[in-house]
Amino acid sequence: MKAFIHPTAIVEDGAIIEDDVIIGPYCTISSGCKIGKGTKLISHVVVDGNTSIGKNNTISPFAVLGGKTQDLKYKGGSPGVKIGDNNTIREYVTINAATYDGDYTIVKNNCLIMAYSHIAHCCNIGNQVIIANAVQIAGHVTVEDQATIEGMVGIVQFLRIGRMAFVGGLSKVSKDLPPFMIAHGDPIDVRGFNKIGMERKGCSEESKKSIKEAYRILYRSKESTSSAIIRLENEIDMTDELRSLIDFCKSSSKGIIR
Structure with missing residues (x-):
C-alpha cells in the first residue's frame, strides 16, 4: 500500500x-x-x-x-x-x-x-x-541486548550496561554494569543477578548457575576485581553467559559497579 x-x-x-x-x-x-x-x-x-x-x-x-x-x-x-x-x-x-x-x-x-x-x-x-x-x-553509552532500565535513571557518558542487566528506578549509573546483574540506588550498587530475566529469556540451568556463582565471587567476596576475574575463570564451569560477563569486566575502561 x-x-x-x-x-x-x-x-x-x-x-x-x-x-x-x-x-x-x-x-x-x-x-x-x-x-x-x-x-x-x-x-x-x-x-x-x-x-x-x-x-x-x-x-x-x-x-x-x-x-x-x-x-x-x-x-x-x-x-x-x-x-x-x-x-x-x-x-x-x-x-x-x-x-x-x-x-x-x-x-x-x-x-x-x-x-x-x-x-x-x-x-x-x-x-x-x-x-x-x-x-x-x-x-x-552502550546498552547491550535485553537490558532493562527503569524510570528516571541517569547514566553518565561513555558507560556500558551489559546484556540482560537491570537498573532500578531513580538510580545514578556512574560505572559499567556487568551483564546479568541487578543494580539500584544512588550511590548505585549491585543487589543480585537477574535470575528472572534469564529464565524469561530461556537461559539454561547451567548458565544461571554459573552467573549465580559469578555474582557470589564478584560481589560477596572481598576480592579485588582482577582477583575475582581470575577466580571466575578457574573455579566455575564455563558457559557462554559467564564468558560474556568475564570479557565485559576485563574490557571495562571505567571500572565496574561493585
Whole structure:
C-alpha cells in the first residue's frame, strides 16, 4: 500500500518514504531522512537531519529523532541516527544525532523507549532493550541486548550496561554494569543477578548457575576485581553467559559497579 501522509504533515523533497508508512498530522520529515515500510508516526513527530528509521516502528507524538547533537565538539558534517525495526518510541522521546561526520547514534530492533527519555549523541542501544519513562542517557553509552532500565535513571557518558542487566528506578549509573546483574540506588550498587530475566529469556540451568556463582565471587567476596576475574575463570564451569560477563569486566575502561 502506498504511504499515507496527512495533509498537515511536512515532508521535504528528498526524504525517502517507503510503502505502508503512515505519517500523521503535523509531523515534519527532513530531506535527508528515510522512513521504512510499515512505520507509523502518530502525530507531531520530528525526524531531522541524517536519520534512517527501519520497518514497523511506532513513534508517538512530540518525539524528536535526529536532532543536532548537544556535544560542543560538533564541527559540522552529516552525523546521524539509525533506528532499526519493530521499535516503540513513546511521547517526547529525544534521540540526538552523533557528533562526528559519518558516525551514528544507533537504536537496534524490538526496543521499547518510554516517554520523556533522552538518548544522547553516539549511543548504541541494542536489541530488545526496555528504557522506561524519563531515563536520561548521556553521550557514548552502550546498552547491550535485553537490558532493562527503569524510570528516571541517569547514566553518565561513555558507560556500558551489559546484556540482560537491570537498573532500578531513580538510580545514578556512574560505572559499567556487568551483564546479568541487578543494580539500584544512588550511590548505585549491585543487589543480585537477574535470575528472572534469564529464565524469561530461556537461559539454561547451567548458565544461571554459573552467573549465580559469578555474582557470589564478584560481589560477596572481598576480592579485588582482577582477583575475582581470575577466580571466575578457574573455579566455575564455563558457559557462554559467564564468558560474556568475564570479557565485559576485563574490557571495562571505567571500572565496574561493585
